[in-house]
Amino acid sequence: MDIDSKSIKIIKAKYWKNGWIDSSKRNLSDSDAEHLSIHHWNLGSAKLSHDQIIGDVVSKSRNVSLKECAALLSQSLSTRKVQDRSFISSVAQAVNMPNHSHTENGPCPICGLYKESEIDQDVLLFEKLMWGGVRLTQIEYVWFDLKLMNRNNLQEANCEDLIHLVMDFEKRNDKLSASKFAASLKEVKGNKSEREILCSILGVCSILQHPEHTGFLMQYWPANERQLPNQHFIDLAWPYCWYNSSFGINKNALETLTNK
Template sequence: MPYDKKALQILLDAYWSPRGWKRDEAVGRADFEHARQAGFMFDSVTVTHDDIVAQLVSVRARMNLEKVADAFLASLSTRRLELRSALGSFSCAAQFPLHGLLEQTARRVPSGRLHCRICGRYGYANPEQEDLNMLSFERWKWGGIRHVDPLYCWFDLTQFEKADLVEPTEQDCSILAEIIDIASGLTPDARPNELEKRIGKVIKSNRAERCVLIQILGYCGVLKPAGRSGFLQAFTPDALRDRPADHTNDWAYPVIWWRGADGIDIGVLSHLFPKVAAMV
């Protein structure tokens, strides 16, 4: 997909200002059409839970893990956050089960929606309108923040299929190797917040981007908490994604449980990033 700076700015300006989130995200018709034609903004889609699941399983089958891992690596020096996102989505989709939104596998919440205990989505049996523009904004702004949401995974991987990919460089490998060295050298009780602060010295980024990067390393299993698995290796149903009692901890599962003593999983690192594994 050609990189249209004006279209990207229209998308970003719809949701974000120098003061943070915008309350009014209205976009003029001409601007919306420009961004839509460029592939940055989208018409809403009307889908059911089961449609989303089926589409995700379909796009997953077309993915190449090596290309996804290389895109993540190449994003480290280029700051191509939209490419970085795909490893998180593919990891969460890799073992994702084909399933339906059924009364016996879901719970009904006060709004009347069903909460799927498998994937965590809320929905009705009938199709609902879904806004893809917020997902697109999050993908370009931070590298995605909803990788465990099958709607985001489907959208993200579909966009990745259209992306102009770049090859990772030695600099990219060195950046990830430094991140791995930092993660491996923290004190046993260190938490993800400490890792986020430390890696700010080795990668051009802001805190939100670093948090997403760390969470993706958890989704793929490079950062593997003791007794838990990354989604790339095994799918953990929403009902089993336990969280610490500390409600101030807003990290995603499973990296929310990661501690310095866990270090990194060299087997997963070698599988996804063999050049980096040879450097650490």
């Protein structure tokens, strides 16, 4: 995804200083606001109906190559361009999501959206630039990610770094919980949150999965069927929150994603 380094710096500084900056204090200087505006990164909020969002997600995900998205993830491992990582998990969900309508009150049983949504695109962009995305399985984020893909130069589909990383997981004999496994990945450049998001992306793509809580590569899991573990506090995305390193890797998923 093409974004200039100054825009990244401005966006990160708007939201984060040793923690989230209070919403009342997220002010930009005139020159920073102008810079974002010139580079079209002042995204604002988008008001859309459920059916518009789903229509966009379905249409934009068709004809996208999973292998090219896998290559972007792969290349991000050495460049630490975390913003390139989640396209693969967004596309994996979108291609299997049924086109559907929801006009009733309450959340949609399939995707979890209400009939009308106001999407804060700036905060989604910040989370994507900071950690590689956070709300990976929320359909608003999938919509946003697919929208950014149009501005993305998909590169030569080389997935070697990703294959190498994941195949090395196979050699381990540990039995670590999802959060401990992510924290143990010292071979991945970056901080704890970046590693957790990376693992969560691999979980959505079915590479790291619990046998009973599989990812989205072969089927779309309706929002109302995503059971959460019985823990007080869960900060990992579904279904990676269920993972344990004793389950190893799903080689078929890795092959499917890196060959298509």
